[in-house]
Amino acid sequence: EDKVVQSPLSLVVHEGDTVTLNCSYxxxxxxxxxxxxxxKKAPTFLFMLTSSGIEKKSGRLSSILDKKxxxxxxxxxxxxxxxSAIYLCAVDIRVxxxxxLVFGQGTRLTINP
Amino acid sequence: NAGxxxxxxxxxxxxxxxxxxxxxxxxNHEYMSWYRQDPGxxxxxxxxxxxxxxxxxxxxxxxxxxxxxxxxxxxLRLLSAAPSQTSVYFCASSRTSGSHSYEQYxxxxxxxxxx
Numbered sequence: 649e650d651k652v653v654q655s656p657l658s659l660v661v662h663e664g665d666t667v668t669l670n671c672s673y674x675x676x677x678x679x680x681x682x683x684x685x686x687x688k689k690a691p692t693f694l695f696m697l698t699s700s701g702i703e704k705k706s707g708r709l710s711s712i713l714d715k716k717x718x719x720x721x722x723x724x725x726x727x728x729x730x731x732s733a734i735y736l737c738a739v740d741i742r743v744x745x746x747x748x749l750v751f752g753q754g755t756r757l758t759i760n761p
Numbered sequence: 762n763a764g765x766x767x768x769x770x771x772x773x774x775x776x777x778x779x780x781x782x783x784x785x786x787x788x789n790h791e792y793m794s795w796y797r798q799d800p801g802x803x804x805x806x807x808x809x810x811x812x813x814x815x816x817x818x819x820x821x822x823x824x825x826x827x828x829x830x831x832x833x834x835x836x837l838r839l840l841s842a843a844p845s846q847t848s849v850y851f852c853a854s855s856r857t858s859g860s861h862s863y864e865q866y867x868x869x870x871x872x873x874x875x876x
Binding site: 682 | 804806
């Protein structure tokens with residue numbers, strides 16, 4: 649059974665702190681790993697990772713993939729209250745050539761001023 | 762571009778009623794999918810489609826039907842609503858190209874309550 653597990657499930661920090669969110673996976677036919685941010689409504693895309701060891705970066709957010717140990721981390725430095733959201737990790741698995749995303753449970757991040 | 766649109770935003774049904782959740786996209790994406798999101802469980806794939814006339818089941822397809830007669834539209838039908846189908850439903854779309862991965866774009870969601 650394909651499985652994606654995120655930790656922690658919930659995290660509360662103060663503005664300015666640095667946080668690390670974890671995503672581990674056990675899937676057949678891995679193609680890529682994606683991170684999404686979900687505020688009130690639809691998830692919005694952050695990163696797609698396909699190769700081990702190559703960091704993707706966007707402003708204060710960065711992410712890296714380890715395909716040997718089957719995990720990814722999402723780092724957020726100098727956190728702001730606007731970073732409060734649910735962060736979703738998903739793995740793209742291929743079934744008969746079609747993309748299918750398997751999601752983790754999400755990490756609810758709360759940034760207190 | 763409107764992106765991915767969903768209607769209605771909210772819906773309350775009685776057990777046994779049927780309804781259709783609408784999803785449309787204007788990005789000419791071949792791939793479309795439906796997810797449900799329940800507390801503590803992330804998003805789970807219900808059905809997906811790789812193009813007009815082609816649909817397939819996801820992880821939790823029971824109680825739902827889909828069809829894809831056009832590239833733009835991908836409606837989700839609940840045949841006989843049950844309280845276990847109370848959830849938030851998201852439609853998503855993306856490009857497709859062989860084994861290459863593409864990000865999925867999500868609609869704003871439909872919050873469904875079945876009493």
